[in-house]
Amino acid sequence: MLVNGLPSDSVSTLDRGLNYGDGVFRTLLIRQGRLPSWERHYLKLQQDCAALRLDCPAAETLLGDIASLISSSPDGVVKIVITRGVGQRGYAIQKGDAATRITSITPFPQLQAHYSTAGIRLHRCSLKLGHQPRLAGIKHLNRLENVLAATEYLEMGMPEGLLEDTDGLVISGTRSNLFVIRGRTLYTPDLSRCGVAGVQRERVMDWAKEQGVECKVTSIRFEELLQADEIFMVNSVFGLWPVAEVDGYKRNEHPISWRIQEWLNDENN
């Protein structure tokens, strides 16, 4: 693990990332030393930093960090955290705050392989996401909603949870984005009021464009999920998991999800 490029496993207790969750992060795969979809991840990091007025490190700086970490583990999960560093006292952003960047590689998590083929049971979380348009879409460090929601699915013995918002609209998983297939159309929730817009979500939209399949970003109610031909969840670590079951919805076959999964797993896409 590196902090600002140097081997370290600690940050200042005054870091604004710790005190206010004032920062952003990325989680991405590293496979045999390669970083699939790096350009997209870096672009998203830049956008998230800009939204919070954080200084985003140069791509070369981050790639340098990762290169020096790779020697020990050429496969695993890279995490990049950018905080506003040790700032002045008080909530306000002040000129001269210097970002802290933390880069690490950890082993690929043990996932049950059959989730990718047979699909998962999804817990419908009782926690409902609040609306904050100024923070929506950003992968920032204020993640208590996810902490509470993830604790629910874990206690139910399921691998992921479905998040709705306070208006009853379906938004995402606790650590993944959601897609619905109905007929020849793909649907994914609008994330302008809450949720995180992930890189894997963009890649699914790329697939749709390449295949000439319509993909609508829209409002989806839970009742509409039940009408889906297929539902699937995506993130940059586990790829794509079809949804086999969620609160009354049940499917055994996921033909289109499997096709998209195969496409996503190809690093050249």
Add this chain to the structure above:
Amino acid sequence: MLVNGLPSDSVSTLDRGLNYGDGVFRTLLIRQGRLPSWERHYLKLQQDCAALRLDCPAAETLLGDIASLISSSPDGVVKIVITRGVGQRGYAIQKGDAATRITSITPFPQLQAHYSTAGIRLHRCSLKLGHQPRLAGIKHLNRLENVLAATEYLEMGMPEGLLEDTDGLVISGTRSNLFVIRGRTLYTPDLSRCGVAGVQRERVMDWAKEQGVECKVTSIRFEELLQADEIFMVNSVFGLWPVAEVDGYKRNEHPISWRIQEWLNDENN
């Protein structure tokens, strides 16, 4: 500064406080080695920890930390941060997570003394607080809304900002609670959907009870603020600041606010 009771100025990069804002905090005065309203602060810390299923350190443990910090500075601001510590990977709360406690004393901030008498100009923040009943009232470490809002008032050259919620209801300041006086009645916003319920807010309610003044916790629209005889903001560090001006509202005299201020400044209350 102490981390888990030992002199340190750093925490693990794996701490859940840093990665998810998974923790709570308190900010309170220390005056000549005494901690005004300690029982209330500790009770609130216990409640906030319970709401997030965090292990709250024993009062004696925290008082022991503070006692060993006091020797160097018997006056200032004590900050206590409790995080869920270095947890397992992923958002979910897992059994066995051991809390990290960070205690520190910093000098009392330089406040412009006339704010307490002449009152302050309050910036009406464009950021509107989102609703999350599961986190409302808790002084947790997910404070990006406050960061964005505080940056607004600082850039406007004012000492505090007024926060409304996405429904247009007045909620609080960015680091303080709000009260309105109209006739013989005190009003303070309902914090069941957003905002932080501070200890100084409770003390104002105590004053009202002691004086036989009615204090209503209710919904307050901005237009209703304009009808106020007096408005004031409170927190545990600056005490009470009357509001002299906010977006069309102007008052030069704050007779009841001054009486309450005097009462709050008396440590025996």
